[in-house]
Amino acid sequence: MLAPGKASATRLGMTAPFRIAIIGGGTAGWMCAAACASKLDPRHYDVRLIESEEIGTVGVGEATLPQLKDFNDFLGIDEVEFMTACHATFKLGIEFVDWGREGTRYIHPFGQFGRPIGEAEFFHYWLRSRDTAGPLSDYCLPIVAALANRFDFPAADSRDPKSAFSYAYHLDASLYARYLRGWSEELGLKRIEGRITQVARQPETGLMMSVMLASGDTIEADLFVDCSGFRGLLIEQELQTGLDDWSHWLPCDRAVAVPSERAGDFTPYTRSTAREAGWQWRIPLQHRTGNGYVYASEFISDDEAAATLLSTLDGAPLGDPRVLQFKACKRKQAWNGNVVAMGLAGGFLEPLESTSIYLVQMAVAFMLSLLPDGTQIDPALVSEYNRVMDIEYDRVRDFLILHYHATTRENGELWRHCREMDIPDSLAEKIRLFRHRGHIRDYRDGLFGPPSWQAVFIGQGIMPEAQDVLADLMPDTILTERMASLRKVIAEAAGSMPLHEETVARHCLAGS
Amino acid sequence: MKIGNAIIVGAGAPAALAALALHRAFARGGLEVRWVETPSRADARQSYAALPNIQSFHRLLGIDEGAVLRATGGAFSLGCQYVGFSGEGSSFLHGYGPVGQPFGSLPFAQFWIKAHEAGMPAAYGDFARDAVAALNGRMQLPENGRPAPTAQGYHLDARSYADLLRDHAEKLGIAMHTDDAPQAVVRDGRVAAIRLTDGRELAGDLFIDATGSGASILTAINDAEPTRSAISGVDRMMRVDANPLRPVPLYARTTAHRAGWTTMLPMQRKVAIEVAYDSSAIGDEEAARLSGAPLASEPTFSRIAPQRRERPWVGNVVAVGDAAEVPDPIGSTSLHRLQIAITHLVALFPVRSDTMPEAAIYNEEIAAFSARLGDFQAAHYALNRREEPFWQAARDRPISEELRAKIDLFEARGRIPQYNQESFSEDEWIAAFLGHGRVPRSYDPQVDQTSDQQVMAAFKTQLSSIRADVTAMDTHEAALSKATRE
Numbered sequence: 001m002l003a004p005g006k007a008s009a010t011r012l013g014m015t016a017p018f019r020i021a022i023i024g025g026g027t028a029g030w031m032c033a034a035a036c037a038s039k040l041d042p043r044h045y046d047v048r049l050i051e052s053e054e055i056g057t058v059g060v061g062e063a064t065l066p067q068l069k070d071f072n073d074f075l076g077i078d079e080v081e082f083m084t085a086c087h088a089t090f091k092l093g094i095e096f097v098d099w100g101r102e103g104t105r106y107i108h109p110f111g112q113f114g115r116p117i118g119e120a121e122f123f124h125y126w127l128r129s130r131d132t133a134g135p136l137s138d139y140c141l142p143i144v145a146a147l148a149n150r151f152d153f154p155a156a157d158s159r160d161p162k163s164a165f166s167y168a169y170h171l172d173a174s175l176y177a178r179y180l181r182g183w184s185e186e187l188g189l190k191r192i193e194g195r196i197t198q199v200a201r202q203p204e205t206g207l208m209m210s211v212m213l214a215s216g217d218t219i220e221a222d223l224f225v226d227c228s229g230f231r232g233l234l235i236e237q238e239l240q241t242g243l244d245d246w247s248h249w250l251p252c253d254r255a256v257a258v259p260s261e262r263a264g265d266f267t268p269y270t271r272s273t274a275r276e277a278g279w280q281w282r283i284p285l286q287h288r289t290g291n292g293y294v295y296a297s298e299f300i301s302d303d304e305a306a307a308t309l310l311s312t313l314d315g316a317p318l319g320d321p322r323v324l325q326f327k328a329c330k331r332k333q334a335w336n337g338n339v340v341a342m343g344l345a346g347g348f349l350e351p352l353e354s355t356s357i358y359l360v361q362m363a364v365a366f367m368l369s370l371l372p373d374g375t376q377i378d379p380a381l382v383s384e385y386n387r388v389m390d391i392e393y394d395r396v397r398d399f400l401i402l403h404y405h406a407t408t409r410e411n412g413e414l415w416r417h418c419r420e421m422d423i424p425d426s427l428a429e430k431i432r433l434f435r436h437r438g439h440i441r442d443y444r445d446g447l448f449g450p451p452s453w454q455a456v457f458i459g460q461g462i463m464p465e466a467q468d469v470l471a472d473l474m475p476d477t478i479l480t481e482r483m484a485s486l487r488k489v490i491a492e493a494a495g496s497m498p499l500h501e502e503t504v505a506r507h508c509l510a511g512s
Numbered sequence: 513m514k515i516g517n518a519i520i521v522g523a524g525a526p527a528a529l530a531a532l533a534l535h536r537a538f539a540r541g542g543l544e545v546r547w548v549e550t551p552s553r554a555d556a557r558q559s560y561a562a563l564p565n566i567q568s569f570h571r572l573l574g575i576d577e578g579a580v581l582r583a584t585g586g587a588f589s590l591g592c593q594y595v596g597f598s599g600e601g602s603s604f605l606h607g608y609g610p611v612g613q614p615f616g617s618l619p620f621a622q623f624w625i626k627a628h629e630a631g632m633p634a635a636y637g638d639f640a641r642d643a644v645a646a647l648n649g650r651m652q653l654p655e656n657g658r659p660a661p662t663a664q665g666y667h668l669d670a671r672s673y674a675d676l677l678r679d680h681a682e683k684l685g686i687a688m689h690t691d692d693a694p695q696a697v698v699r700d701g702r703v704a705a706i707r708l709t710d711g712r713e714l715a716g717d718l719f720i721d722a723t724g725s726g727a728s729i730l731t732a733i734n735d736a737e738p739t740r741s742a743i744s745g746v747d748r749m750m751r752v753d754a755n756p757l758r759p760v761p762l763y764a765r766t767t768a769h770r771a772g773w774t775t776m777l778p779m780q781r782k783v784a785i786e787v788a789y790d791s792s793a794i795g796d797e798e799a800a801r802l803s804g805a806p807l808a809s810e811p812t813f814s815r816i817a818p819q820r821r822e823r824p825w826v827g828n829v830v831a832v833g834d835a836a837e838v839p840d841p842i843g844s845t846s847l848h849r850l851q852i853a854i855t856h857l858v859a860l861f862p863v864r865s866d867t868m869p870e871a872a873i874y875n876e877e878i879a880a881f882s883a884r885l886g887d888f889q890a891a892h893y894a895l896n897r898r899e900e901p902f903w904q905a906a907r908d909r910p911i912s913e914e915l916r917a918k919i920d921l922f923e924a925r926g927r928i929p930q931y932n933q934e935s936f937s938e939d940e941w942i943a944a945f946l947g948h949g950r951v952p953r954s955y956d957p958q959v960d961q962t963s964d965q966q967v968m969a970a971f972k973t974q975l976s977s978i979r980a981d982v983t984a985m986d987t988h989e990a991a992l993s994k995a996t997r998e
Contacts, residue, residue, distance in 0.1 A: 039957075039958045039961060040957055040958070040960075040961075041957070041960040041961060044957060044960060045957060074617060368956075368957070368958055369925075369927070369956050369958065370925060370927075371956075371957050372954075373954050373957060378924040378925070378953070378954075379920075380917070380920035380921045380923070380924035380925070381921070381924055381925060383917065383920075384917070384921050384927070384929055387917075387929065388929075429872070429873075432869060433869065433870075433873060436863070436869050436870075437863045437870070439860070439870075439873070441873065441877075443932055444930060444931065444932050444934070445930075465863075466863040466864065467863070468859075468861075468863075469515075469538060469541065469861045469862075469863055470537065470858075470861075472541050473538070473540050473541045
């Protein structure tokens, strides 16, 4: 067994602590800092975060994916405390209004369609019986519950019909960053206030050596985590890493955002409504509703977009609309030398599927498990990090493009453009196979499994011509009976859930 | 429009498994399955090693485990031991199960690396329940609804296995035609029918080519040459039987020799021996001496020429078995490849007879499976530490980018990049890399958050629970007798 005293004080061959400097204190910076504070031994890793009060942060979206709960659990964050602090509400999916064409709506849920009822996947039985079985959404508990504005926690017993879903949060991202800051500082994470004015690199290796602050202080580190936002202070301005530009597939490049007074339904889902030159989000928080219009500046002016947004709010606006600029892209190597870029510095994909915070948490988790422990950074660690992050971005990209491409909308030049544009081969193949037989390939890594694709394909009007042959084998009477009974079970389970508003009030209501 | 019938052409397990799988899955829906059997094209293989997931495959085909073991004289197998690859005397066992218990979200291996570096003597393999059970000759079948604590595959006699499958196909009423020279009838670039020697034509919608490496049906519509895909200098194989070992070992053994290797697959009434070698370095007589056991049958010799067809599914023809790919023989992967091909064919069974876009995805996924499995095989050659020219050359052979990345990341951090269509788990890769003498230079820093005392206590608990579990398991003989009871 272990020789006493050995390997406890220093890691394999480490002589001095490895220094990590996190540049920027937005959501990404503080998520990274919180993970470092709770997962790294301070005797081996000296972590500090540098942020400036002068530089505002961009809240990277207020809607999240269910994985955020895993991240919080991983850190050991208490859900009630977190939800209360962030004015958070529950989220069972995203409703897409007018996307496939005007007058249609569907929900992309955080859960499965149906349950296993035979040797084929449930979805294929629905395809077979779709003329009589009613809409696909009737077979999905989180959708049925969401449409009734109901929310309850998933059951732990996998036999319970109330177990087949997960949930995410709507939250105020700046409050989340503030919460994580307090949480990290309590664990001893060092925060340095200051604006970075200069950067120094080692002349021979080109590696980052230190950053200098306006105060004249110099901070040295072995690894720099660039969470400085779109500009990419280190990864781009300094290292000129370059971007994979995806804006020809995802032409939206601006958003105008404004919060409004809470009004209308207290939905346990995000709403995304297609507009002439993009789409508008509606995110219900406890105290207000987040709204924004994501648009392509090629097709609409800022003023028109703001006017559209203000004229379609369901509560009075709280403040003036704010315009943000961006470009759909991914950093060519998010980890370059001794700089790891995450958050907006690592790439940007519009918040249509609430993936921004997810991409940060994956970046943080991969970085931790591949963290160097000496100044010689093993290239194998870097290439694995870039490989897995590339997969994450690519999967999200294809899924987003599908939303714009699979449409017969009449209104708006943007939509005509997206319908007719060339799409990535990987996506074209997905569409072809789905149309032919409802087939969706599953992958080991990355977001969006078959239920997500099924929801969007069907919701946006791409209907398979046939289904899996295995689904044809069940006799009609048995199929009809199983479908009907499942639909009933789901309706009853959803009906027995409390209202979203009640669950929030009971569980995590923030003080006024 | 829908597929009305499927015609399998060929012999042996590939043809039989394809016929059974399609019949079992789709005959209820009206699919007619015919099998044109070509007895002379049965391959030279005398044995198969099967991975544990063969059991669910057999269940789908309606084949009973006891019947397989009775008919083939087969035995259970918990893994494969590799001997002498890192020099004389070195050995490790690739067991088919998980290794150690994770600590929360962190893999066991990361904790083991830290403890190993600090001098802990317990080997990685000591935490592998299946490997420990195998070395102790113990295993356990599922009993009274409890899942089996060990994951077992089989060693099977190839000919009696094929005969069993054939009998089963006949019993199910699959229409059989015996013909040694069936020809594909091509119309408009697709196979329309199979013409038998007597001139009769069997029209079909879908054709399964199990005719061996020549793929005579597929090549009727696709003249692409197969890609040569050697991963070693092995080009010849001697196959022979030896007398059974008592007790029957629960694992295969592959021992490196100066220009190749010898595999022993223990079964109930014999040991199947394969001596694979580079014929420019070793003659057939020397090969016979390398078998490592007194021979109990006349040895047979055959050429090994690994090759792979980029597109095993073209038009309405799907090639399986050697017709799709002849793999390097190390690690006995043929049956596993066949199982992957056939389960994919069932899952992607074409919904229309006039157009089959399923082929593109099938070909891509099968190629990925094949490549990742081939990487595992290639690792045994690439990581060897022997001095002979054959083995030096094996180290110098190019390897895939993915295998390179696996080796590099393992050496850097003890992690294995996992791609789509992996056949083996991260634990199995780690066992193999450690077994071949590679040691990671660092471990995940999150490991340091758990105190050494806690880790050591957990390790002790795991080791003693494995010891207790293994002691309580059946012997191989007892398990075989339970499994083969009528």
